[in-house]
Amino acid sequence: MTSTAITKKRFNLFSGFRPSPRFVRGVDLAGQWAAPIMILVVMVIAAIVAPAFFNPINLKTVAIQVAVLGVVTIGQTLVLLNRSIDMSVSAVLALGAVIVVQTEGGSSIVSSLVLAIAIAALIGLANGLLVAKRHVPPFVATFGMLVFVGGARLAYTKGQASGTVPDFLRTISIKPIGFIPAALLVWLIVNAIVIFTLRYTRLGRWVYAVGGNPGAARYAGINVDWVLISAHIACSVLAILGGLLLSGYIGYVDLRMGADYNMNSIAAAVVGGTTFTGGRGNMFGTAAGVILLIMLLNLVVVLGLPIHWQYAMQGAVLVLATALQGFRQFLLSR
Amino acid sequence: MAMTYEDTQKSAVPRWQRGVTFARNNAAILLIYLFIFLLIGTGSFFSDRFLTASNLINIMRQSIVLGLLAIGQTAVLLTGGMDISQEMVARLVGLIVATLFAATGSNPMMILPLLLLGTTIGVALGLVNGLLITRTHAVPFIITFGVSFLLRGINLAISTTPIRGIPDAYLTIYDSKIGIVPVNVIVMALVWLIAWFFTTRSRLGRNIYAVGGSERIAKLSAIRVNRTLVWAYVLSSVFAALAGLFLLARTGVGDPNAAQGMTFQAIVAAAVGGISLYGGRGSIFGTLGGVLLLTLLSNFFNLMQINIFYQQLLLGAIVLVAVSAYKSKDLGAL
Numbered sequence: 001m002t003s004t005a006i007t008k009k010r011f012n013l014f015s016g017f018r019p020s021p022r023f024v025r026g027v028d029l030a031g032q033w034a035a036p037i038m039i040l041v042v043m044v045i046a047a048i049v050a051p052a053f054f055n056p057i058n059l060k061t062v063a064i065q066v067a068v069l070g071v072v073t074i075g076q077t078l079v080l081l082n083r084s085i086d087m088s089v090s091a092v093l094a095l096g097a098v099i100v101v102q103t104e105g106g107s108s109i110v111s112s113l114v115l116a117i118a119i120a121a122l123i124g125l126a127n128g129l130l131v132a133k134r135h136v137p138p139f140v141a142t143f144g145m146l147v148f149v150g151g152a153r154l155a156y157t158k159g160q161a162s163g164t165v166p167d168f169l170r171t172i173s174i175k176p177i178g179f180i181p182a183a184l185l186v187w188l189i190v191n192a193i194v195i196f197t198l199r200y201t202r203l204g205r206w207v208y209a210v211g212g213n214p215g216a217a218r219y220a221g222i223n224v225d226w227v228l229i230s231a232h233i234a235c236s237v238l239a240i241l242g243g244l245l246l247s248g249y250i251g252y253v254d255l256r257m258g259a260d261y262n263m264n265s266i267a268a269a270v271v272g273g274t275t276f277t278g279g280r281g282n283m284f285g286t287a288a289g290v291i292l293l294i295m296l297l298n299l300v301v302v303l304g305l306p307i308h309w310q311y312a313m314q315g316a317v318l319v320l321a322t323a324l325q326g327f328r329q330f331l332l333s334r
Numbered sequence: 335m336a337m338t339y340e341d342t343q344k345s346a347v348p349r350w351q352r353g354v355t356f357a358r359n360n361a362a363i364l365l366i367y368l369f370i371f372l373l374i375g376t377g378s379f380f381s382d383r384f385l386t387a388s389n390l391i392n393i394m395r396q397s398i399v400l401g402l403l404a405i406g407q408t409a410v411l412l413t414g415g416m417d418i419s420q421e422m423v424a425r426l427v428g429l430i431v432a433t434l435f436a437a438t439g440s441n442p443m444m445i446l447p448l449l450l451l452g453t454t455i456g457v458a459l460g461l462v463n464g465l466l467i468t469r470t471h472a473v474p475f476i477i478t479f480g481v482s483f484l485l486r487g488i489n490l491a492i493s494t495t496p497i498r499g500i501p502d503a504y505l506t507i508y509d510s511k512i513g514i515v516p517v518n519v520i521v522m523a524l525v526w527l528i529a530w531f532f533t534t535r536s537r538l539g540r541n542i543y544a545v546g547g548s549e550r551i552a553k554l555s556a557i558r559v560n561r562t563l564v565w566a567y568v569l570s571s572v573f574a575a576l577a578g579l580f581l582l583a584r585t586g587v588g589d590p591n592a593a594q595g596m597t598f599q600a601i602v603a604a605a606v607g608g609i610s611l612y613g614g615r616g617s618i619f620g621t622l623g624g625v626l627l628l629t630l631l632s633n634f635f636n637l638m639q640i641n642i643f644y645q646q647l648l649l650g651a652i653v654l655v656a657v658s659a660y661k662s663k664d665l666g667a668l
Contacts, residue, residue, distance in 0.1 A: 130657070130658055134657075139475055140601065141657060147598065147646060147649055151647030151649065155643045155644055158643060159643060267480075276473040308486075311484075312483070315480045315483030315486070317480075318476065318479065322470075322472045322476045322477055325472070326473065327472070330470075330471035
């Protein structure tokens with residue numbers, strides 16, 4: 001008699017909450033498939049309330065926006081897979097566009113491209129070193145970098161909008177290839193390269209190993225710090241690429257360019273099934289998350305709502321997705 | 335031989351070594367006050383207007399908004415979390431209160447109810463943050479980041495232009511003085527004292543440290559972890575709401591751009607002052623030092639007439655140097 005009383009009162013972490021295996025599996029599947037399912041739902045809703053969404057001109061806009069955000073989000077996902085985060089993508093993205101546009105006059109496009117990519121790699125290296133070697137919390141390190149790089153851009157441009165965008169950037173961004181704009185092709189190529197790297201190369205498997213359990217990865221002989229640093233470098237370089245596509249699309253570079261890309265890239269990656277605790281997530285989910293987010297933001301425009309509802313939309317998507325992924329991770333790891 | 339009370343007080347460690355231990359354990363705080371004295375020294379060297387009574391009192395008054403935000407942020411940082419939504423909470427409270435003042439025809443009788451309303455909004459938003467974080471086990475800074483975007487959308491929906499119609503009686507919060515010392519500076523000094531008392535002497539304050547040190551051990555010590563976390567976020571939002579109410583008295587209009595970038599400054603002030611970004615370590619005096627340092631710096635920049643573009647660059651550089659200077663394992667204080 002007494003023994004049953006004791007076992008009933010046995011002390012237990014998180015006592016009182018015992019989800020069934022079926023519930024856990026359901027939440028796991030929901031976390032993985034939330035983005036594709038929501039894309040279909042949003043498409044149906046769009047077909048009913050806003051048929052103008054499926055206008056070919058609008059679809060082309062959506063495609064270019066998907067490509068720009070998609071390229072940036074691939075980098076963000078790589079960093080998130082390593083249990084880190086990059087808040088500096090928006091500043092890096094804008095800085096790259098400024099460098100290419102301002103140094104283009106006279107000299108060849110190649111040298112300014114190389115310069116932009118080299119600076120991005122340096123910023124990524126600095127981020128990675130801060131996080132991996134100095135153990136600064138990733139959010140604070142990269143947010144400091146955001147303020148620093150933003151300040152550097154302001155000091156460089158004195159706050160003025162820059163000149164015309166080179167033809168080369170217009171070409172890789174909005175020139176139609178068959179039915180699709182070139183930017184979408186760029187996104188697909190980057191996706192293919194990253195998916196191949198993550199699946200079939202040693203570095204790719206290391207990324208998942210480090211994200212899943214850094215301690216175990218270290219004991220397995222993986223250089224954990226350098227995997228993390230190379231993810232940060234890749235993220236910054238991809239952010240620059242996103243910046244080039246974006247400046248080619250909008251045709252000029254100004255002070256406010258790309259300010260929302262931190263928020264959007266994190267939200268899209270998380271909606272697509274990447275968790276903040278690392279090692280879970282893939283590029284197909286990320287692609288679905290990007291498409292979903294851009295569709296939602298575009299619907300705000302198509303429906304003629306005030307533009308600030310885009311902010312509320314981004315916030316709501318991020319909160320809901322984070323809550324879902326956090327709960328999923330909690331259930332899976334207990 | 336029996337140990338007497340005096341014997342237990344005499345340590346085997348020599349006095350100078352205890353001094354070294356003390357310095358090592360409080361390195362962050364000692365460093366920051368050293369920097370403050372250095373900055374005051376340099377400031378009085380470069381500008382004879384810097385070290386005047388009116389400028390010093392002005393600096394204290396300027397530090398109030400950042401101080402309020404940093405006290406709230408400290409509570410959250412000590413639990414190992416982070417509250418990104420502070421500036422949007424401050425802005426929302428300012429906008430709502432200003433709108434209601436305008437709607438009631440600048441009636442001075444409305445001041446007290448509206449102050450209470452503003453604080454209540456802070457409590458409610460803190461509860462939203464805290465409950466979302468504890469119920470879904472999601473990463474705190476992402477949840478609050480999402481909430482801040484949601485609030486940003488709501489803020490823009492309320493107004494995109496400054497709201498007039500604040501009664502003159504409300505502005506006395508900022509203006510009224512005893513002698514040459516503003517009342518609000520005296521009140522703020524009391525708030526810092528209460529904050530110190532809260533973090534070192536109250537049960538909730540100690541629980542916050544315990545939860546930040548190790549959630550698991552806190553739970554095993556029968557501390558209600560979730561309740562403590564929710565309290566921390568409520569405190570953070572309430573202090574943000576107070577900052578919003580104070581800003582309203584300072585500017586005299588409901589400003590849709592109020593408190594721009596202040597959240598990050600609050601985090602930096604706490605981090606520079608030795609509050610561990612991993613939670614559980616640090617003292618409120620460090621936060622006070624960080625707040626004074628940042629306010630002195632911006633005052634110094636303005637007196638030296640440094641271009642605003644370079645100010646951001648310098649702030650970013652200082653942040654990056656400061657966060658990378660402390661390594662979490664090296665210094666006891668951080």
